[in-house]
């Protein structure tokens with residue numbers, strides 16, 4: 341799925357119309373080899389990635405499996421950041437607010453109401469989306485650096501509230517969250533592998549939602565906002581509702597990421613939605629390549645890997661290593677991991693122009 | 694002949710009450726736009742007939758683009774009223790005016806550069822069909838939108854380039870896409886601001902054909918420096934100079950008009966570099 345998206349992103353109409361009208365397209369002229377590059381290869385790649393992701397619990401020990409689960413949850417958060425930053429052109433530091441809301445809501449539901457995972461996800465997504473609606477109503481009136489500052493403030497505000505609210509454990513964090521179950525009265529998912537599959541499921545559904553939004557008229561309007569709000573006005577489209585809709589969708593997805601995270605860790609503290617998480621999420625988007633889905637997801641995986649795993653071997657210098665990584669990335673991959681190929685492709689398009 | 698050309702030297706047009714009535718899709722009354730002390734548009738009163746092919750000409754800096762901006766709502770008029778289709782739209786925003794069918798293009802092409810040609814057109818079609826915020830794909834409706842978008846792309850000759858990223862288009866192709874984009878908005882009045890600037894001769898020819906083949910329900914006003922295009926397309930010409938409307942009439946009347954010759958046409962072509970593009 342991630343692989344398909346970036347292929348289709350610049351020409352999302354590719355699926356809608358027949359092949360016969362495409363003969364003049366420069367990339368299509370190369371016949372089968374080009375077709376395999378554009379249609380078959382991404383699907384194969386997608387299948388392989390899914391297979392690898394799904395089979396990880398079969399050959400990884402519990403600790404790396406837990407790391408992989410956190411990676412997926414963080415990747416979903418990063419995708420929500422990218423929906424605003426890369427797709428709609430609104431760089432944000434505030435998605436941790438909705439990530440935290442989703443996580444705390446799911447945790448509280450788990451402790452006080454039900455350990456059913458589906459209910460927890462629904463509650464977490466709903467709470468995050470509602471918060472996104474109210475905060476976004478103000479935030480999306482601004483743009484650019486002001487928007488970045490407003491979202492930073494929203495993130496810090498939720499952080500402060502979480503830090504002082506005793507019902508969510510204040511600065512000690514919310515502990516004692518039971519393992520999720522899938523059916524009422526069913527077995528709780530205690531084994532790391534099962535929990536990972538649950539997180540993977542939430543991740544894939546969130547990714548699917550993001551993918552469908554990108555393919556929808558809303559997704560096109562969002563990219564329209566990024567490319568020219570003024571032009572959008574001139575064709576009769578208010579940009580405020582588009583931005584607010586994007587904000588709520590992104591907030592809901594960040595909430596889903598939070599529920600996945602808390603299902604994995606069964607603990608959530610204010611530190612999990614701190615400024616550094618927001619910054620890492622934004623940097624993952626930059627590292628992976630803004631505007632696509634799979635690029636930022638890979639960026640997120642790299643960031644978590646460096647911060648949580650590699651840093652264990654170099655005496656907790658994770659932040660320093662991330663800094664070095666970003667400097668290197670900015671110089672070698674100005675458009676991120678996803679941009680490396682994308683750039684070459686658009687260059688071919690221009691040659692024949 | 695001379696009597697039909699309204700010289701605007703001091704005395705003003707009146708008849709506010711007739712503004713909504715009948716044949717005129719656009720009526721401007723005493724429209725003024727000031728940038729500080731400079732009146733870029735200076736008490737312009739003008740009527741555009743429904744289905745008309747209107748041209749707006751004038752030297753550089755005459756205020757043509759500024760007039761378009763206040764008519765389309767990109768900028769608020771300092772004074773005056775815009776009646777569109779019988780309604781006073783002075784209070785509407787640019788978005789509101791576009792929605793009732795009054796759309797414009799920009800002198801410096803302004804497109805969604807990060808999106809494909811097809812997606813640019815689809816964006817406009819989706820707006821006109823009323824589903825620009827649907828957050829999920831709907832194969833049947835999306836197919837209809839794509840078909841409509843392809844029609845508009847085809848009408849400006851960009852079918853071959855529909856998958857191309859807009860940012861990769863040539864200058865002329867961008868101007869063509871801009872025409873396609875406003876036509877996809879389902880307009881009843883289009884204001885084209887120098888649509889052929891930067892187009893090749895063949896592209897200019899195609900633009901002329903597109904305008905000529907538009908249905909009568911679509912009225913066009915074209916700002917154009919290429920007088921061959923003006924005299925080919927327009928059935929009525931208004932002349933703006935230093936923010937004021939100095940003449941308004943049929944092409945023959947305007948061609949014969951002394952004030953226009955003096956202010957504008959009388960200049961040798963070499964002094965107006967933009968006249969150089971002859972189709």
Ligand SMILES: Nc1ncnc2c1ncn2[C@@H]1O[C@H](COP(=O)(O)OP(=O)(O)OP(=O)(O)O)[C@@H](O)[C@H]1O
Pocket residue numbers: 728731733751752753754755756757758759760800
């Ligand atoms: N944003 C602005 N601020 C101040 N003055 C402006 C602004 N925009 C335009 N002007 C001035 O208003 C006058 C009219 O400009 P306008 O662009 O409308 O002319 P035009 O007839 O479209 O000229 P051209 O043929 O060069 O496109 C010019 O003197 C210009 O310098």
Ligand SMILES: [Mg+2]
Pocket residue numbers: 757758759800886
């Ligand atoms: Mg102009």
